[in-house]
Amino acid sequence: MLINVPETVVADGLRGMAAAHPELVVDAENRLVVRRDAPVAGKVGLVSGGGSGHEPLHAGFVGPGMLSAACPGEVFTSPVPDQMVRAAAAVDSGAGVLFIVKNYTGDVLNFDMAAELAEDEGVQVAKVLVDDDVAVADSTFTAGRRGTGATLFVEKLAGALADEGAPLERVESMARRVNESSRSFGVALSSVTTPAKGTPTFDLPPGELELGIGIHGEPGRERRPMMTSGEIADVAVHAVLEDLRPTGPVLVLVNGMGATPLLELYGFNAEVQRVLAERGVSVARTLVGSYVTSLDMAGCSVTLCQVDEEMVRLWDAPVQTPALRWGR
Amino acid sequence: MLDTDFFRRWMAATTAAVDREADRLTDLDAAIGDADHGSNMRRGFTAVSDVLDKEAPATPGAVLTLAGRHLISTVGGASGPLYGTLLRRTGKALGDAPEVTPDQLAEALGAGVAAVAQLGGAQAGDKTMLDALLPAVEVLASSFEEARDAALAGALATVPLRARKGRASYMGERSIGHQDPGAASAALLVGALAEAAEPSGGGDA
Numbered sequence: 001m002l003i004n005v006p007e008t009v010v011a012d013g014l015r016g017m018a019a020a021h022p023e024l025v026v027d028a029e030n031r032l033v034v035r036r037d038a039p040v041a042g043k044v045g046l047v048s049g050g051g052s053g054h055e056p057l058h059a060g061f062v063g064p065g066m067l068s069a070a071c072p073g074e075v076f077t078s079p080v081p082d083q084m085v086r087a088a089a090a091v092d093s094g095a096g097v098l099f100i101v102k103n104y105t106g107d108v109l110n111f112d113m114a115a116e117l118a119e120d121e122g123v124q125v126a127k128v129l130v131d132d133d134v135a136v137a138d139s140t141f142t143a144g145r146r147g148t149g150a151t152l153f154v155e156k157l158a159g160a161l162a163d164e165g166a167p168l169e170r171v172e173s174m175a176r177r178v179n180e181s182s183r184s185f186g187v188a189l190s191s192v193t194t195p196a197k198g199t200p201t202f203d204l205p206p207g208e209l210e211l212g213i214g215i216h217g218e219p220g221r222e223r224r225p226m227m228t229s230g231e232i233a234d235v236a237v238h239a240v241l242e243d244l245r246p247t248g249p250v251l252v253l254v255n256g257m258g259a260t261p262l263l264e265l266y267g268f269n270a271e272v273q274r275v276l277a278e279r280g281v282s283v284a285r286t287l288v289g290s291y292v293t294s295l296d297m298a299g300c301s302v303t304l305c306q307v308d309e310e311m312v313r314l315w316d317a318p319v320q321t322p323a324l325r326w327g328r
Numbered sequence: 329m330l331d332t333d334f335f336r337r338w339m340a341a342t343t344a345a346v347d348r349e350a351d352r353l354t355d356l357d358a359a360i361g362d363a364d365h366g367s368n369m370r371r372g373f374t375a376v377s378d379v380l381d382k383e384a385p386a387t388p389g390a391v392l393t394l395a396g397r398h399l400i401s402t403v404g405g406a407s408g409p410l411y412g413t414l415l416r417r418t419g420k421a422l423g424d425a426p427e428v429t430p431d432q433l434a435e436a437l438g439a440g441v442a443a444v445a446q447l448g449g450a451q452a453g454d455k456t457m458l459d460a461l462l463p464a465v466e467v468l469a470s471s472f473e474e475a476r477d478a479a480l481a482g483a484l485a486t487v488p489l490r491a492r493k494g495r496a497s498y499m500g501e502r503s504i505g506h507q508d509p510g511a512a513s514a515a516l517l518v519g520a521l522a523e524a525a526e527p528s529g530g531g532d533a
Binding site for chain 2: 006051073074075076077078079080081082104105106109110113135136137142143146194196197201202214216217218219221
């Protein structure tokens with residue numbers, strides 16, 4: 001692993017991010033990444049955060065057109081309420097703050113506590129949960145669906161709307177709508193090694209893959225002998241469509257888990273587009289790359305989000321962040 | 329009677345136990361979660377020990393509320409709010425008495441455990457820390473050793489259960505056959521009570 005010691009991995013990464021991105025305020029001590037021009041007068045602030053190890057999510061999406069601030073936690077561990085309260089105070093212009101929270105028990109508990117504390121300090125806070133992973137049954141027997149690739153769509157579209165000056169209720173309802181219109185499915189070709197443990201979290205022999213994985217090295221639901229890119233696309237896209245049943249065009253995110261080369265991801269995207277065409281689903285826009293990752297895991301996920309004209313317009317709107325940048 | 333020093337020894341003994349068992353907690357977490365429970369708990373209780381040394385709170389209740397606040401501020405994940413709430417609510421329930429009886433501690437810890445159940449939305453048998461805490465609270469007033477044994481037995485009894493809360497729940501049936509890491513760390517916290525009660529117990533006492 002390219003690290004000094006496990007204990008300083010997150011702080012070291014933030015110091016490097018500060019050096020590379022002078023347009024952001026990177027506070028390594030308090031674990032905060034904030035737009036330098038925050039708070040922007042009259043604009044709703046967007047704050048997200050979560051465990052580290054999913055880069056560029058979330059700090060790589062801070063900037064005009066997307067997040068106002070991000071709170072990175074320890075590796076695969078939710079940040080603490082103090083971080084979110086500081087972030088909310090730093091980005092609130094008086095127009096309120098939206099917390100974008102991936103649906104994991106830890107993130108939900110910490111953001112809930114932070115929302116209460118921030119409101120005590122006079123910041124108006126709304127929360128949106130992202131829970132798009134179809135591999136988890138949404139029942140009373142689980143913590144509910146995990147938040148994965150749809151987080152990028154939520155942050156981009158809600159961020160664009162906030163930049164247009166929309167009030168908190170509209171930004172919140174757009175974020176909710178994006179989440180409700182999105183579903184994901186992930187596949188691992190290798191396990192993941194956290195700096196703290198130093199060895200793979202689960203044992204996945206070469207020649208096998210794991211279907212329905214999350215982004216924290218949680219083992220998936222089913223193990224199978226290795227499949228071709230086309231066969232994986234069939235399984236992943238079918239799983240998503242079965243649940244989403246889109247009646248209009250979709251945004252597509254073909255996402256790498258961290259250790260899969262872009263060449264393979266593009267090849268996989270060709271297969272994803274084939275399956276979508278076979279199923280008669282029209283594609284509005286496609287993004288390919290490693291955006292919602294799981295440290296050194298090899299594998300991929302597919303996220304589809306059904307969109308209308310307004311959502312496509314928000315997707316195309318200018319964005320200037322370390323990881324997504326277009327239109328300006 | 330249990331004085332402020334007893335509660336400081338309890339937290340010190342918990343810190344030592346978590347430090348000693350961190351790798352085991354992380355391994356348990358790797359099997360059905362995300363392989364960080366040991367390091368997170370170690371970071372949190374190390375911070376608790378530091379702040380208790382620095383601020384020297386004056387009452388049993390103040391020791392626990394300060395410890396809880398620091399767990400919330402340093403641990404993250406689900407464990408931070410859950411363990412933080414457990415100690416904070418227990419501390420609040422103790423009020424500002426300079427000494428408390430084991431009965432009062434048992435009652436206060438019961439309030440703390442109830443707050444954890446409410447925050448996490450879990451109940452007995454969901455394969456969580458509650459499965460160690462609930463049986464321990466029931467016998468805490470009779471002896472700390474009985475509580476320790478009940479917590480350990482409760483933690484071991486999570487092995488055949490299917491997880492319904494937290495990250496392990498994503499695995500469904502595959503969570504069966506593994507001990508819940510949160511129940512294992514909760515058993516360490518309860519076991520540290522017995523250590524703190526021994527004349528020489530409690531790490532730095």
